[in-house]
Amino acid sequence: MLAIAAVMLYPFWVMIVTSLKSEQQFLSGGGFSWLSWHDLTSVIPVGQEILSSTIVCSASILVILVVGLPAGFAFSKLRFRASTAVFLIMVSAMMVPLQAILMPEFVNVTRLHLTGGYAGAILVYAALGTPFSVFLFTTYFRGVPDELIEAGIVDGLGYFGALWRLIVPIAIPAIATVTVLQFIQIWDDLLVGLLFIQNTNERPITVGLAVLAAGRTTSIPELMAGSLISAVPAMVVYLIFQRYLVKGLTMGIDR
Amino acid sequence: MAEIDFDGVTKVFGAGPPAVDGLTLHVNEGEFMVLVGPSGCGKTTALRMLAGLEEISSGTLRIGGVVVNNTLPKDRDVAMVFQNYALYPNMSVERNIGFALKIRGDSKSEIKRKVDEAAAILHLEDYLERRPKALSGGQRQRVAMGRAIVRNPRAFLMDEPLSNLDAKLRVEMRLEIARIQRLLGVATVYVTHDQVEAMTMGDRVAVMRDGKLQQVDTPQDLYDRPANEFVAGFMGSPPMNLIRCRVRAGEDRVEVVFGDQVVELPWNYTTSHALPPSGVDVVVGVRPEDVIVADASSTNTIKARVERREALGSEILVHLSHLDVTVGAEAGAGGDARVSTLVAKMGPRSNVSVGDVLSVQISPEHAHFFDAVTGATLKEK
Numbered sequence: 001m002l003a004i005a006a007v008m009l010y011p012f013w014v015m016i017v018t019s020l021k022s023e024q025q026f027l028s029g030g031g032f033s034w035l036s037w038h039d040l041t042s043v044i045p046v047g048q049e050i051l052s053s054t055i056v057c058s059a060s061i062l063v064i065l066v067v068g069l070p071a072g073f074a075f076s077k078l079r080f081r082a083s084t085a086v087f088l089i090m091v092s093a094m095m096v097p098l099q100a101i102l103m104p105e106f107v108n109v110t111r112l113h114l115t116g117g118y119a120g121a122i123l124v125y126a127a128l129g130t131p132f133s134v135f136l137f138t139t140y141f142r143g144v145p146d147e148l149i150e151a152g153i154v155d156g157l158g159y160f161g162a163l164w165r166l167i168v169p170i171a172i173p174a175i176a177t178v179t180v181l182q183f184i185q186i187w188d189d190l191l192v193g194l195l196f197i198q199n200t201n202e203r204p205i206t207v208g209l210a211v212l213a214a215g216r217t218t219s220i221p222e223l224m225a226g227s228l229i230s231a232v233p234a235m236v237v238y239l240i241f242q243r244y245l246v247k248g249l250t251m252g253i254d255r
Numbered sequence: 256m257a258e259i260d261f262d263g264v265t266k267v268f269g270a271g272p273p274a275v276d277g278l279t280l281h282v283n284e285g286e287f288m289v290l291v292g293p294s295g296c297g298k299t300t301a302l303r304m305l306a307g308l309e310e311i312s313s314g315t316l317r318i319g320g321v322v323v324n325n326t327l328p329k330d331r332d333v334a335m336v337f338q339n340y341a342l343y344p345n346m347s348v349e350r351n352i353g354f355a356l357k358i359r360g361d362s363k364s365e366i367k368r369k370v371d372e373a374a375a376i377l378h379l380e381d382y383l384e385r386r387p388k389a390l391s392g393g394q395r396q397r398v399a400m401g402r403a404i405v406r407n408p409r410a411f412l413m414d415e416p417l418s419n420l421d422a423k424l425r426v427e428m429r430l431e432i433a434r435i436q437r438l439l440g441v442a443t444v445y446v447t448h449d450q451v452e453a454m455t456m457g458d459r460v461a462v463m464r465d466g467k468l469q470q471v472d473t474p475q476d477l478y479d480r481p482a483n484e485f486v487a488g489f490m491g492s493p494p495m496n497l498i499r500c501r502v503r504a505g506e507d508r509v510e511v512v513f514g515d516q517v518v519e520l521p522w523n524y525t526t527s528h529a530l531p532p533s534g535v536d537v538v539v540g541v542r543p544e545d546v547i548v549a550d551a552s553s554t555n556t557i558k559a560r561v562e563r564r565e566a567l568g569s570e571i572l573v574h575l576s577h578l579d580v581t582v583g584a585e586a587g588a589g590g591d592a593r594v595s596t597l598v599a600k601m602g603p604r605s606n607v608s609v610g611d612v613l614s615v616q617i618s619p620e621h622a623h624f625f626d627a628v629t630g631a632t633l634k635e636k
Contacts, residue, residue: 147338148343151402154308154333156329
């Protein structure tokens, strides 16, 4: 375990140590300086980019949850024609790689005139993340006794009321799982942000780092500082929700 | 409070046979009606149709005289207790009990008053702040009851609410539910597969089989006057002994041949029954308590060997096998016995051991006779 932990943590150690050097100190191999952190904020608008990433991530996850929760509820608890077939088609979308549909997506989003700001990226991220969330919520809700929903309905709730007031509160592990996994995926993604967010003042942090790395000269300490800033939010989100992750991922599997 | 009427109610799932087939049943205001039957008999489906959780394929369902076939569950004003309690795990006991009132829009003070009342009836005052997972099975069951009674509904629907409890707690809760139902006087439909629950709790009991209603009657009448062979075998523990015999009719009397014993039917039987002609098979039903051990010297008895002895404390159940290989076969082929063993109920101090050979008699006054083909009782014309 210690060896595995060392392998996993070593890159972070390198990032931290490298980011705390100036360009000269990095090349000479010794010393300590905050210069790269200072320079980073003057080269790229880190604060704005983190805010953009946060907006895109939050809005995409919100759409994924708003669509995935009722869909999972419907597939697991309601009886309707061809539900299994629709479910399989939807879940099979998980198998389609982003790269395979990127260009058609780009054409569609361009036709909708949504490639300038956040909207296009949010739409694409939501479309890519929804199949997984539907799959996870369906599996999770299958483990919830039907009687719980029926009790709510006899008590006076409708299906949406039962979903919102009874199911969502006990689906926190599944919601946390979807949130964490989608957050990490969207936060770390470069391609969609690069293609669909064309306003430079709305670009996410990953695009900002790519710009940093693509300059004529690349300052490795600045890049490490930027990478560290980029990695921290995903780690924080993971640490907040990690106690729900295992439960969210495994519930329903043992049925 | 309201009456409940099932009028030819049928439920069909897909292309299969009806789960409930033309159920016609009236539940009086304040009555405790038990639906009982084996698994798959349609009792739970009938209850779910009453709750509005299943659509009705055909027929009419009324609550308080109003047709509710297409009424949403929330508008039926019925409360349901589920087999696994279905308590809301994210809410405290207090919120669980008051949830329906909150949805209904009652004021906070009104909800508090009603929840406190229900908690007092159910002895739950000390547990109101707890979550369901911190309660025992019996306490959870009481919370489920509380959730139902707090609404003061027109009817209670209970779907095997005691089946997850241990035997001792089940007996306690049986009494508790019956007490609360009588206290509130609300029409109750209670589903169970346990005939002891049915007998002890119901004002009347409806026995179902394969989606069809077999008989509705008071528990004692069901026991004493079963409408058919199925009801006779289902109600009572241990169940009634059912033996196929052949009728022998003379000029002035009717007998059935049961091994070496010829049972002459009592005079009131011959005047009140649809008598089958001589040579026709009937099924004779005898309750274990009506199998009597006779003196060895007695005539007109059945010789039987004790195969098994179950001492229950207050009584002994004795499983007997016939020594008469021609049981019921006197009149030839087709008169073979339906069962080869008899169960007799004896006093706790009966001196009976496995391997003993006993002479037993069945009491004709307490015997039941059923049509061997349809299973219907022959008792009433």
